[in-house]
Amino acid sequence: MRRYFFKKVVTYLVTFFVATTIDWGIPHLMPGNPVEIYLGRFNISSNAQYLALQKTISQAFGVNVPLWKQYLDFWSGVLHWNFGISFYATAPVTHIIAQAVPYTLALLIPAIVLSYVLGNRIGAMAARRKVLDNVVLPIGYLFQAAPFAWLALALSYFLAVRLRWFPPSLGSNPGIGAGWNWAFIWSAIRHWFLPFLSVFLVSFGGWAIGMRNLVIYELETDYARYLRSLGASQRLVRRYAYRNAVLPQLSGLALALGVVVGGNIVTEVVFQYPGLGHLIFLAITNEDFFLLQGIFLFIIIGVLLANFVIDIAYVLIDPRTRLSMTGATA
């Protein structure tokens, strides 16, 4: 167990290191240097001024030192939770990210958890009820296959623009300041619903279909056949099938995270939902690579942590993994 844990930690640390190094490269790999990109957005009335600016800004960005030093500075920044300054928003990157994170989490966590739980339940139910299966299967496929952007556009058009049941965009009404008051909370919930629904539906389709297929497979496995041969109740067989089918779904969850995060970016862009995804979009269109760097680092850490937790949880849930840790006994 300890060896396994150690190996996992090392793997994740190496992954983190590589991913972070690539992340560091974002502003540095860009053609031109960040200073020129930055200066490019302002109206400078004399060339002498431009040269003077270049010097000052290079200092501000810390790009006037050798590359290896920049790299070390970056790591020191990461460890101090300081990702530099967004030149698009003229504020610390961590500050901007902190504002966006609650929105993204409010979208992602319920969407992932609910779609996972409901998808698994309904998928398992569909696996044994022909009528339900005939409904769940096509709908599940449609949701699973729909591009995030399209589902978001379609929901926005029909439910927001046409029927006006929900607001079509933003995280809350422009006039209502964020805070713990009912006006804001109600407005935030109304704005939250459609983006949530988009992410939820696509993920839900995937989980339901996956679970349906897995349960069907599990019901066809040898142990299920054996139990049936010995007259075990349907309930027991299904319980076993469900339990075993959930295991691969759980590791699928780890793989799905990256995809959901990607889809979430698109969804937030469609709904202009003020989360990290939208921020990424703003950072891309404004070429604010320091902001981009910070957000990606944040996402990388999030995805890695989630993967790590799932890995560990998996070990606790699936006895088979524990075997490979302790080594063979037979």
Place this chain on the structure above:
Amino acid sequence: MSVNTEPTGPEAQAVAGNAGAAQVPVPPGEAGVMRPVPGGGSVSSVMQSRRRWEFMYFAVRNKKLMLGLVVEAVFVFIAIFGSAIAPYASSKTFTPPGLHPSLNHLFGTTYPFGQDVFSQWLGGVRDSYLVGALGAVSAGVIGLAVGFAAGWRGGWLDELLQLLTNVVVCLPQLVLMIVISAYQTNRSTLFEGVFIGVTGWPWVARAVRAQTFTLKARDFVDMARMSGRRATSIVLKDIAPNMASYIFLVFVLLFASSMLVAVNFDFLGLGPTGTMSIGDMMNLANQWSALQLHVWWWFLPPGAAMTLMVVALLITNVGLDEVFNPKLRQQ
């Protein structure tokens, strides 16, 4: 008898589970496909031809497979002959802009550009297929190679390749795409497809690795090895054919997921330059307020086409799965 040759835990399990992974529709339950085919061990030519016949027999009778293939065939037709049947050049403008769908403009025209949506749509379908095929081939080749190598060699190579796989899983594709797109001022569809493949192979590698592990442990491979054959020859001649059906399913799913990833890229403006893909159409429609202006014919058809293409691929996949795996055949 050792029982530990099969990899267990998340890596092995991920293969099937991933079905849930929204939008990267990894083999819905290839758990079954992964299972060694009965009798796969010593296939005489007679049996093989019989199985081939059997495959065709079940294939043409599988409703899901046939439905999926028919829909797919329609879109493939569009993809191939789209430019021939396109009524207008996709950049040609008509006044006034924003025409409703009609016989002249099946999907109306855009607003404010006044371009024929149907003609753009035809080209978008073609580009999507191109990206899907390129992505599937490149991800498939890399995933198979890495998975085979890791599963067959094991040891330090396995550890190293697993680490590589892990890193690629955790790196958002978007990050790389953004960095690269800043360099590649003119990005082609070819580039996008290959890029998606090069960053999208990890689950294939994981699945193939697990599969290779189980196959490696089986008698016929042992026998081949004892007879002194080279590893590559065993992998290619004994293991690969046994995984053929599985590999085929993987390609179908890679195809679908590559197209979906491309839509995301294109929608964010990171797609190929100078083309009009499905994602570009939705991006433009969104940016040019097609929702608020009720120009629904601009953004609904492209996404619907993509959804249909992917659904058809998924259904094809399930159908094939049922054909390959007798246990799943409908009774």
Place this chain on the structure above:
Amino acid sequence: MVIRKTKSVARLGAALTAAALAAPLLGAVGSSAASASRIPSTTNYPRSETLYTSGTAYSQPTNFNPNDPGALYTGTMGLLYEPLFLYDPIHGGYKPWLATSGKWQGNTYVMQIRNGVSWVASPTQNVVGTLTGNDVAFSIKLAMTNPTDPWNSNVASVASVSASGQTVTVTFKGTPAYTEWQDYLWHAPVLPAAQWGALSSTDQISGANMTPVSTGPMTLDSTSSTQACFQTNPHWWGAQLGLSFHFKYLCDVVNGSNNVELANLTTGQLDWSNNFLPGISVLVNGLGGNSAYGIKTYYPKAPYMLSANTAWLEMNTTKAPMNNVNFRRAVAAAINPQSIVSGVYTNIVKAANPTGLLPNLDKYINKNVVKKYGFSYNPGLAKKYLKASGYKGQKLTLEVPNGWTDWEAAIQNISNQLNAVGIHVTPTYPQYSVRESDLINGTYDMAIDNNAGPDSTPWSYFQRVYNLPILAKQGATLNWERYTDPKAWALVQEAGRTPLSNGAKLDSIYSQLETQFLQALPQIPLWYNGAWFQAQSTVWAGYPSALNKNDQYTPVMWGGWLGNMTTVYALAQIQRA
């Protein structure tokens, strides 16, 4: 312009200097976080008393320093801080604002500063002082002495400033730079000497200034990540001109994308939008039988919008064949701007005058010169010019930034037209920064650009065209076409040192420049981008409009407009619907 980025906003303001940029980067962590806490961030404003505006800010409010045009939030200039004069581009001329009068007396300029103007603190609205000539003198001296002040170059020819009561006397060395001084008068903020003098020299230029002390019609009330809200200042001096605001609050919302702004506007969540909203011409006239959107624009018909800046086809004149005047003439004659105006912009923009000077500078345009040398769409003529140029069929590229979809559409259109006369042009869409670097370094063939913003004289326009010398890196937004014409540049410099009162001489200089421009075509003006303005009339009415003489004010809150042109007049006209 769909995702118009911060650029166009920043451009409209005056020049920026080094520290103004560097300091927010160096000091933003401390200043914004520390001082922001004093402005509340959670307040709900009654809809019926609040005017919601949008279209200027592209990122959240973190700075209210009027000396920091690159970082300040909408309203800093105009609602909080005010200049000495305003410029009225619609009717021409300057309006006295914090100064009641100003006169040249030989080498000196003497101003009378308005009486009864209070310095009011945000958000408490306490009166903390009274405006005197000292404050004005302090502001001018700050610009003179601090090389990082954004108006440093405008006051380069000032020798000294003195104040006595409400009278301020500015003495110049040698020939005053009349035009640049005039620009100072209606651009630069008047700062509170007492408070501003206590700041460090860095904070004077780029401190976040989250609790401003100001003279303007409103005070800062709250900020959040999506908006800044202002409260009407009861101590404002506007009554002296019969001006007062009828709304109690004004919230300026950070820009979303067009479709968001359009949705907010049509659903009445937004009253005043300065966003580029494609399709607005459709909504104004009603859509799908729904004519009740209640959306107003400055003109009720095309072009709907006032003109704000000139979009050019920029050519690298150091490269063949663009260095050949006949080739440039061929390009100019081959393009039909009208097809872009209608096909891309649905007539919410206007085709440009051949000189490229904005309509507010119409009086400077010599119609005879335009008639004689001006170009127009004429493919036949284009082919003739092309032949004369000896064009060898070189393949050329035409660049616009990736994602600027209106420009992307425009250059597809232009490329088709150029190819039709035999000029081989391929549209390309590099990232914004790549294109920027191409323009600065002269590594491009052709590009679309719009860096010529509104001004009260043609001076800055021609400065952009003819500025010399040309460096390897043209870092400033000047002469990106790299065109060398020392005679023209001398004329531009002469114009800058000619008193604005000497109309005859200015007319003659500008006529010469226009002639030069149209004959050599260093740039090809294509269309005027609009001063995008659309308003929702469900909650508020009395918006700026060309229809009513009392409503003919600038309808734009962009930097360089809100506090510098007549937008405050427009706001004072707004009443409950």
Place this chain on the structure above:
Amino acid sequence: MSVKIDNLQIYYSTLRGEVKAVDGVSFSIGDGEIMGLAGESGCGKSTLGNGLIFLEGRMRHAGGKVTLDGKELPIGNPKAMEQHRLRSVSIIPQYAMSALNPTRKIGRMTSDLLKSRGVDYKSVLEEFRRRIALVGLPADVLDRYPFELSGGMRQRATMVISTLLNPSLLIGDEVTSALDVSTQRAVGEMLMEFRDRGYVKSTIVITHDLSILAQIADTILIMYAGKLAEKADAQTIVSNPLHPYTQQLLASLPEVGLRYDEAPLVGIPGRPPSLLDPPKGCRFRDRCPVAFEQCAAEPPFVELHPGHEVACWKAIQDAQSFDEERATQGAAR
């Protein structure tokens, strides 16, 4: 006779139609008898074995009767059949090594299974432990997961679980196929031990491996293409087979201890007929070296010698001529 099977027909439905996998089979097994059931792949032996306990979705009980301990076994009725499973009929499946839920400890799984059958786990726990020890498994097996055991250990555990409630009939489906020779013998001996201790009354051992049957089976039944070919006591089948198919089956074994594979027999040219639409007459006719005109009619399964039943015209003819000969000789004498 604890088990009596009477003209049993079990059909397999496929998309191409019904496969008559077991087509009118009659035999019986005595108390304490271990009967081997052998034949080529696809001859219906597995269908027959499995059909006696669990008809899967595609299998259909098309006719005939199964009587166990004097009562009819409702094999066509899954609901009614349920209560007989494990208690009166049980199976050690072909996949015994993977028959246990991988994510449940063996004790826990057995407890779950018994509970769902209404049996108190605690009351059989002691016996369970004893039998675990009997088959040579360590006592802590109940607290282990299946994957913590070797394949052989899992199989033994499965054998114990399947026979825990002392069924009258045990079906061992290919129980020895995947094992090496020494383990095969051990498993065979275990089956005999189970019989001897009265854990099971009658046992059907389905296998490819005639050599193992020779060691453990009392009688051997040979099936071909859904029909019975030959039945006799083990020694007779090995030493004096009458059916040409049995003879070839034995001849194709290169040496004792090696089993024939799933592939068609090398020694016998041709393939078994399709059971979708089986030919009239003797089904082995096409591959039979001694076939003659009479084989166009279906041969009856008759007892030619005491306890030795065969379905072959040639064998019948031979027996008749032998009898005639004997009669002639007798007459001559």
